[in-house]
Amino acid sequence: MTRYLYYPGCSMESNARAYRDSLAAIAGPLGIDLREIDDWNCCGATEYLGLSRLPAYALIARNLALAEQVRDGSEVLVASCSACFLNLSKANHAMAESAAFSAQVNEALAAGGLHYTPDAVKVRHLLDVIVREVGLDAVRRRVTRRLCGLKLAPYLGCMVPRPDYDGRWTDRERPSELDRLLVALGAEVVDYPLKTECCGGHMTQIGPETAFAMIRRLVDGAERADADLMVTVCPMCQMNIDAFQQEMNAHFRTSYQMPIVFFTQVIRLAFGIAPEALGFGRELVDARPALAHISDAPAPPPEPARVRRPPRPKGPALPMPVMPERGDGAT
């Protein structure tokens, strides 16, 4: 078991209970021991920053300071919620970048008897920890029920891959981490080009028409990609797409029924636990019918070894671009 500091965030206790429960169930099998920071407070989501800057950062930094106090060997602070992950790393980054700003935040923290040393903890998202630290091989070994036949649309939303202050993801536009994780579970991952598009965020609250258009685009894209389920890493995305889908349907006179669940739920499913026990059914667009698509087909054969020379296509078609692999001296 590897110990990590853990910041759950408010949603995990209310609308994202399925996320919390499924995470609790898979943490043990994955060998991760999440130590929740005692008495953490809300990260302010996207709201506090829009009212005042320094108090918003002080609010976030209180959590970082609490984490620093209990570091004890494990300096990685895992966040499961996107907004929380973004805010914690944003505050850490802003404080590390400017000593002057860091001093101001710490002056405020001092009023509560706290202090945070920039970069004392490394903020990482749960998905990043599972893919990079636990490793896909370890995940694969735990799979008892390959999710063959289940077509999943991986959906990350905005705040996990962007702005990526610490350079954790393969890409800020089209990161592949979630895709690779779902493939490791045996599922079929559809090409979902909207995987880092916005779900509307707080616009469901303050500008619903704007949000509905975004939600429609996302569920429409998933449906056109022939996905059974959308899989997300973010409570806000799950909430917006799931809970507001009917209102969106009413608004546009459409009838989309695209369920969306947390990636931890899908992992737990592949680890062989009955769907009801892992929060399936809590969503307003029921995901359970989609699970019927899981077939017991044998595992697909391993990928064929790379063909040295791809066969020349018949007909007049032009070859697709072949370029040097990335990272070759690129700055």
Place this chain on the structure above:
Amino acid sequence: MTHAGNGGPRPETASAAAGDPRIGVYVCHCGSNIAGTVDVAAVRDWAATQLRSRGVVVAQDYRFMCSSLGQELIEREIREKGINRVVVAACSPHLHEGTFRTACEHAGLNPYLCELVSIREQDSWVHADRAAATEKAKAIVAGGVERVRHDAELVPLRVPIHPATLVVGGGIGGISAALELANAGYPVYLVEREPSLGGHMAQFDKTFPTLDCSACILTPRMVEAGSHPNITLLTYSEVERVEGYVGNFTVTIRRRARQVDESLCTGCGICWEKCPVAVIDTQFEAGLGYRKAIYVPFPQAVPKFPVIDRDNCTYYERGTCRACEKFCPPQAIRFDQDDELLTVDVGAIVLATGFRLFDARRVPQYGYGRLPNVFSSLEFERLSNAAGPTGGRVVLRDGVTEPRAVGIVHCVGSRDRAYNWYCSAICCMQSLKFAHLVRERTGATVYECYIDMRTPAKGYDEFYQRLIEEGTLFVRGKVAAISEGGPTPEEAGRLVIQVEDTLVGRQRRIPVDMVILSNALEPQADAREVAKRFGISCSLDGWMIERHPKLDPVATMTEGVFVAGAAQGPKDIPTTVAQGAAAAARVLGRIQQGEMALEPIRASVDAVRCSGCRICNNLCPFNAITFDEDRMSTEINPALCQGCGTCIAACPAGAISGTVFGTAQILSQIDGLLLRTAAATAEPAVSVQLEGVPA
């Protein structure tokens, strides 16, 4: 006191300069540049009185010291007043050190007994308080006076110049340089990595802004270079090692095995006709076409001999096939041919190694490599080329469909701090050329998405005007993303360019069938390695650095090594050709002098002090240091040494000393700057004393 200053001021050399120092101090007003902030007269008077004990015998000021009248003043006083050392307090040595040294030389004084200290860049330009700036100017002058006392007479080293030249890179820049030199009657070795001359220009169909056929203007130059009696053409070759110094380089070149006997091959083409292996040609066809395993890159290739691509040839894979060998009429195929190493002596080197294209997959939102109908600029060059894979038909990736609407995206990987900060200079004009070709070939609607339109050369903006007249639709805005179209009729099955039309202030979704990216130009992948091999440096971006960005654009900091074309930074064909010729002219100037003088800023080893510890041995960026195993002593080749001082700083024994920047010169200048030696100040409590420094 035993701690002698190393280098420079051998007391005996200094005294040879004519007995006791008789120093002349010349303070320049630089109009109001200096005099506006510094009380020049006060500095002059202070130097004349307070530095008299330090050897100053005369101090003068003048409005513009660098003018001919100012120089004459210095020359006159050297002759008439027996001045044997000169301190000019004016601008940065970068500007006028040469001017005043030459003036001294005219008056019969060794030019290295003249010091230029800056009271402009380091004083008047950076201060506002007149009194304080004046005091600082005095200190700077005192530093110069202390320093000049330790200056020694130096004589430039003269080295003969070998008349041959090495030109690296067989693109249009290298070809131009080689032809200029060869036509002047001097031998040239023209080295090209690819099997044929031509470079990027050979891939283009048309050149902007005149729309000349690229091949029509390039091919004659290639042929001329290939058959010129003074040019030794070494294609499919690379420079492995460079030794020696300006005038006398020894270059080792690896001639990669073509597997073809060039003395027999007639270039008839039967071999590549018969070869059964077709591979995607990522080089000349930019991945858009195929070539055989034995091939010439393109029909007009110079030389006409093919090469066998060993990585893809069935014979090297499985030991069978040999079709080319069987069918070759003159029996020129040589499967067992090995690389050859060739050593040549040259006097100068011109690097014209060009650029490479930015990998557009690094901008994932543009979909290159994922969305079939997104093309790179080079792909489009081949697509539109009459000799290209489609015979010049502009079609989609399916090879059939003509586009109805085409989007051209500027600044892909340029002007973006996430990729390359610089502007790639050619893309605006290149994109306009693309727009014209698309209109001409297909009549499609063309959207040209740009940030700023940059057309600043002869005939360029006129070309832009022409494209406006032709009906190209210009959209000012950096493209945000390119994606597959949505379900609407106008978008379905097409690409959508999402962009803010900044002139309207609204976001637009523009459906098109094809997108052409105007990729940035980047330094060659191995530019840094190559630069190091030739002893020059690259900027942070990776472009090779010229000696002076304005006044010496083709020379480098290494004597005898010149750079031309896009290796030095993104540039278009006219500029590249001009630089090739300019580099050749610089080389010719050297060759015709027969020999050249090297700046005597040099390091040398005192063999008595050198213990052979070998700390310095690996450090020289110019490969000037060798170790004599027998004498257990390090030596420095004075012609190779550029006086950078790396070894001097590293030598723990102080056995290596440098001229012009000797320890005694620097420490005495510091003493002067701190006014430790001026008569007006009290004797300091702690003073740096050195052997040979009169207390």
Place this chain on the structure above:
Amino acid sequence: MSAATGNARPKFAMYWAASCGGCDIAVLNTGERILALDAAFDLVFWPIVMDAKYRDVAALPDGALALTLFSGSIRNRENEELALLLRRKSQLLIAFGSCAGEGCIPGLANLSSRAAIFEAAYESVSTANPEHVRPRPSVQMPEGELRLPEFSRVLRTLDQVVPVDYFVPGCPPEPHQIAAVLDLAIAACEGRAELPPRGATIGAGRSTVCDECGRRRHAKTIRSFARIQALPRVDPTLCLLEQGLPCNGSATRDGCGARCPSAGAPCIGCYGPADGVVDFGARLLSAFASVIEANDRAAIDRILDGLPDPAGQFYRFNLAKSLLRAGCAAWADDGE
């Protein structure tokens, strides 16, 4: 020793200021050469060997001493007074040994303020000092005023106080080098030899310890530094620096016969800087830094962590004579 009197013989003095006395022992350790010294000179002042008072020296006419070997650095007012006195009385004043020439180990005290030095000397665990007594220049007692030589803010070398004719390096100088110096002095007094130009370093070589060191060496790259006990095996024939041992030999004046490196121990630099070197520590730092093979900051830091005591490594013998002269703490001392 001074039994054979005779005014014809030139007068000799040797004095130790702030030093350990090792230089005196080294002179005595020259064996029977000491007899030649006694035969050639009239020994008039040499505290470790014979009884003589300062006032005896003061009573001599100026320039009466033909040769004075001055060992030790200038730590307090008494050292300084004796330096001035002996300078006045001597024709040849030789800074003898590392302390007089470079400050040597006592010079490392220049990294600390006087208060810190006294704290270390008078309050350590091995010192019983319940009343926290400190030396003071002047104390009023019932009997009258008692005075002690004042302790200087920074330690100085002999030549930072008075002009010096020659330097003999070493901590201490090697006996064969001392013998050579004495032979030279005797020969010069007898008019048989010519002295080198004033200010020269005598009794040593003109290159560095590497010149006398027999170990194999190559163009250098250093990937780590280690202390000798951390290495599993030290190659007996290969350059110690190339094995990662921070050896100061490359910057240190030769003349000792490369005794330490020959025995497998890195040179610590007691013969001081070679001829061309202004600041020993800076030179050596620059030399080591030039051959460190690392490009990223973390790797460089890791390599430098192999040098746990940079001041001791680079300035053990020459801090007082370096361009630095002393550390901030010493300069900041308000002169209590």
Place this chain on the structure above:
Amino acid sequence: MTQDQLAPPAVADPGRGFLAEVVARAGTAARLELCIQCGVCGGSCPSADEMDQTPRTLFAMIRAGMREHVLRSTTPWLCVSCYRCTVRCPQGVQVTDVMYALKAMAVAQHTYLNATAADFSRAFVWNVETFGRSFEAGLSARHYLRHYLTRLPAVAPMGIGMLRSRRLRLLPPRRIRGIADLRRILVCAKALEAAA
């Protein structure tokens, strides 16, 4: 380069006054002054269609010193914090942070056109400052009653569904133990910000 090194020189030019003010609010690392008006922000924005100005236009207006226009713009209120513009900006302008700063300035001056968004933020912050955690049910109930009475019929099934699946808690969360300390921190931070 760190943020401190990037800090622009003090702006004395009154023409840059408003720009300087926004930069000061957003933090110097926001790099707003580096904008080259390429429009990749507006092109990338998922809610650009609803905005009265694209972000780029707004930046030009900030440079032009058009304070009133800028602070009455709907643009910052439609920002969804998706950071797409930020990662695509060729100059590294932290657009999202600029939007936060503009919102804060508009709230401070009461110059926003539509109170919905500002009220939502304020209500959210009130929750956090009261409990230390967010309270979705309370927040939503209050917010819908105040701004979206007409939306209630459409939203009601969702709310009921959320309650049924126990995803919405009707009771406010328990206050965090350190709520007093947290408030002291926030009071101090507000004072520091006001003083700046």
